[in-house]
Amino acid sequence: MGRLLLVCRLAVRDLCRRPAEAALLLLAMSAATTALAMALALQGVINQPYQSTREATAGPDVVASVATPFVGGRPADLAQLQALASAPGVVAHSGPFPYTQVRVNTGSVTLPAWVQGRAAATAAVDQPTVVRGSWVREGGAVLEASFAGALGVDVGDRIALDNRPYQVAGVAITAASAPYPKVCLAPCRFDSAFAALTERPPKPPPGTPDTFFVGQAGMMWLTEAETRGLARYPESLGHLINLKLTGQAEAFSAAHHGRRINEPALVTWQEVLEGHAKVAENVQRALLVAAWLLGLLALSSAVVLVGGRMADQMHRVGLLKAVGGTPGLVAVVLLAVNLAVALLAALAGLAAGRLAAPLLVEPGAGLLGTADTVPLTPAAVGLVIAVALAIAGLATFMPAVRAARISTVRALADSQRPPRRTSWMITLSARLPVPLLLGMRLAARRPRRTLLNVAGIAISVTGIVAALAAGANRYLEATPGDDPRLAMTRVLAPVVIMLVVQAVANAICIIWATALDTARPLALARALGATPGQVSVGLAAAQVLPALAGALLGVAGGIGLAEVLDDDPVAVPALWQLAAVVVGCAVVVSVLTAVPAGIGARRPAGVNLQAELT
Known part of the structure; x- marks a missing residue:
C-alpha cells in the first residue's frame, strides 16, 4: 500500500470515528475564514455603482469651488475659478453655478443643506439624473437622493428653506458630491486640501457672522435666481465649476488647487468615491478585525481539540509504531486530519463570504445600481486558505511532534501525561x-x-x-x-x-x-x-x-x-x-x-x- 494512500485512509477513518470533534473544528475555522473572505470581497464593492452613476450623470473629473469664509472677509477669487475652464487638459465644463447654505425644515427634522443654483437646460458636465419627479423649477426644490432619504421626504412634500416654503419637485442622483452628510464645498475643504494651504484662514473679528456653517450637510438644487435670493449676505454666495479632463484628476488638482482660503478648492472624483465608499471601508475594517479575533479563537479551539484527542489516541499511535510506522508517518497522519478539516473550512468560508459580502453593504440611495459581488482574486483565495492551514498546522505541530517522539511501549501503555502539582x-x-x-x-x-x-x-x-x-x-x-x-x-x-x-x-x-x-x-x-x-x-x-x-x-x-x-x-x-x-x-x-x-x-x-x- 502506498504511503499517501495509507495516510489518507487513516485520516478518513479518524474523522469518521470522531465526527463531533471534526464538526467543532470545522465550525471554528469556518467562522474565521468566512469573516476574512467577506472582508476581502468588499474591496471595491462600491466602485461599479459609482462608475455607473458617473456615466449616467456625465460626472465631472474635478469640482472646483470658491467662497468667502466670513462676512467682510477677503472676496472669493471668481476670476481664478473661471480661468480653470480654459486650463490645459480641460475638455468640457459646466458653470460657474452659484451656491449658498440654508436650514431645511420638514416639520419634524431640521438639517443644513448646500443649495446649488442650476438652469433648466441640460448641463454638459454633471447633469444630475432625476429618479423621481422633475428637474428644478420656480418654487420647486430637487433634493439629492440620500439627503431626501435622511429627511424622510419625497416628491410633492412641503419643506421650508430658511422659513421660506418650497415643494419637493424631484429627487436626483449626482456623482459630483459625496452623499449626506459628507457634502463639502468651499470654504469647506478636505483634510488633504486644508493641509496644502500656505495661508491659514484668518480669524474674523469678534461678533463677525460666518457666511457658511461648515459641517455635516446635504445637497439640493434650485433655480439660480432663487439660490441667489436665499443668500443671507452678499458674501454667503459661493460659486463652483465642474470640469471634464483628458488627464489624471489628482495631478490636475495638485497643480491648480488654491493655496489661500479665498482661492478655488478642488475635489477629484476619487475623493467623491471615497466618501461613498466610507461605509464599505468601515465594514471591511470591522470584518478584518473580526477575522483575526475569530482566527485566534479557532487556534485556541484547535489546540484544545488536538491536545485532547492526542490523549485519547496514544494507544493508536503505539499500534502504528509497533507495525512499522515511522515517527514521520505518525506526525503526517495527525497533521493530515486537521489540514483536511482546515481546507474544507477555507472552501466553505470562501463560498459563504463571497455570497454574503454584498448583503452587508448597499451602495445607498445616492448611487445607481446595486453593490455587485466582487470576484475574489487568486491572492485573496490563497490568503484565506493559508490562514486556515496555518491555524491547523500551528495547533497540530507540537502534539504531532510529541506523538512522533514517544516510545512505542509508553504509547501502547496509554498512560496519560501526569499533571503539574x-x-x-x-x-x-x-x-x-x-x-x-x-x-x-x-x-x-x-x-x-x-x-x-x-x-x-x-x-x-x-x-x-x-x-x-x-x-x-x-x-x-x-x-x-x-x-x-x-x-x-x-x-x-x-x-x-x-x-x-x-x-x-x-x-x-x-x-x-x-x-x-x-x-x-x-x-x-x-x-x-x-x-x-x-x-x-x-x-x-x-x-x-x-x-x-x-x-x-x-x-x-x-x-x-x-x-x-x-x-x-x-x-x-x-x-x-x-x-x-x-x-x-x-x-x-x-x-x-x-x-x-x-x-x-x-x-x-x-x-x-x-x-x-x-
Whole structure:
C-alpha cells in the first residue's frame, strides 16, 4: 500500500470515528475564514455603482469651488475659478453655478443643506439624473437622493428653506458630491486640501457672522435666481465649476488647487468615491478585525481539540509504531486530519463570504445600481486558505511532534501525561470549601489549558465590547434624520453572533477536554467522600473562574481596541451592557459545564477507578 494512500485512509477513518470533534473544528475555522473572505470581497464593492452613476450623470473629473469664509472677509477669487475652464487638459465644463447654505425644515427634522443654483437646460458636465419627479423649477426644490432619504421626504412634500416654503419637485442622483452628510464645498475643504494651504484662514473679528456653517450637510438644487435670493449676505454666495479632463484628476488638482482660503478648492472624483465608499471601508475594517479575533479563537479551539484527542489516541499511535510506522508517518497522519478539516473550512468560508459580502453593504440611495459581488482574486483565495492551514498546522505541530517522539511501549501503555502539582496551590486551596478546592486544583492541573480558556474568553469579549463601543460611537456621531453611516452598525450584529458562536465552540472544546482528563481524579474525590453535587460544582468552578478573569480582561481590551480603530474619542458602552457581557460569560460557561458534570456525577466512581490512576 502506498504511503499517501495509507495516510489518507487513516485520516478518513479518524474523522469518521470522531465526527463531533471534526464538526467543532470545522465550525471554528469556518467562522474565521468566512469573516476574512467577506472582508476581502468588499474591496471595491462600491466602485461599479459609482462608475455607473458617473456615466449616467456625465460626472465631472474635478469640482472646483470658491467662497468667502466670513462676512467682510477677503472676496472669493471668481476670476481664478473661471480661468480653470480654459486650463490645459480641460475638455468640457459646466458653470460657474452659484451656491449658498440654508436650514431645511420638514416639520419634524431640521438639517443644513448646500443649495446649488442650476438652469433648466441640460448641463454638459454633471447633469444630475432625476429618479423621481422633475428637474428644478420656480418654487420647486430637487433634493439629492440620500439627503431626501435622511429627511424622510419625497416628491410633492412641503419643506421650508430658511422659513421660506418650497415643494419637493424631484429627487436626483449626482456623482459630483459625496452623499449626506459628507457634502463639502468651499470654504469647506478636505483634510488633504486644508493641509496644502500656505495661508491659514484668518480669524474674523469678534461678533463677525460666518457666511457658511461648515459641517455635516446635504445637497439640493434650485433655480439660480432663487439660490441667489436665499443668500443671507452678499458674501454667503459661493460659486463652483465642474470640469471634464483628458488627464489624471489628482495631478490636475495638485497643480491648480488654491493655496489661500479665498482661492478655488478642488475635489477629484476619487475623493467623491471615497466618501461613498466610507461605509464599505468601515465594514471591511470591522470584518478584518473580526477575522483575526475569530482566527485566534479557532487556534485556541484547535489546540484544545488536538491536545485532547492526542490523549485519547496514544494507544493508536503505539499500534502504528509497533507495525512499522515511522515517527514521520505518525506526525503526517495527525497533521493530515486537521489540514483536511482546515481546507474544507477555507472552501466553505470562501463560498459563504463571497455570497454574503454584498448583503452587508448597499451602495445607498445616492448611487445607481446595486453593490455587485466582487470576484475574489487568486491572492485573496490563497490568503484565506493559508490562514486556515496555518491555524491547523500551528495547533497540530507540537502534539504531532510529541506523538512522533514517544516510545512505542509508553504509547501502547496509554498512560496519560501526569499533571503539574504545585505546593502553593495545594496549600492555598486546602482550607477552601470542597467545590472551590476541586475547582482550583482542576484549573491548576493543566495550566496551559486554563490559560487558553482565559485567552479564548478574553478574545471573544474584546470583540463584543469593541463592537458595542463602535455602535455607541456611531449613534453619538449620527446626524439628525436617517444617517446612512449607521448602516455600518448592521455588520456589528453578525460579527457579535460569530464571536459568540465561536466562543461557545471554544468553551465546549475546553470543557470536553477537561471532562475527559478529570474523569479519574473526580472519581477519586467521590471515593474519598465528595458528593456528586460538590464534584459538579467543582468542575463548573474550574471553568467559570478562568472565564470571569478572561471576561474582565476582554472588557478592558475591547475598549482599547475601539480606541485604536476609531479616530474619534471612544464611547464606552453602558455599564449595564458591560456587566451583562461579564455575567453572561459566567452563565453560559456554567450551563455548558453542567451537562458533562451531570453525566460524570451519575456514573459510578468505580467505573473510572478501574483504570490506572494518574
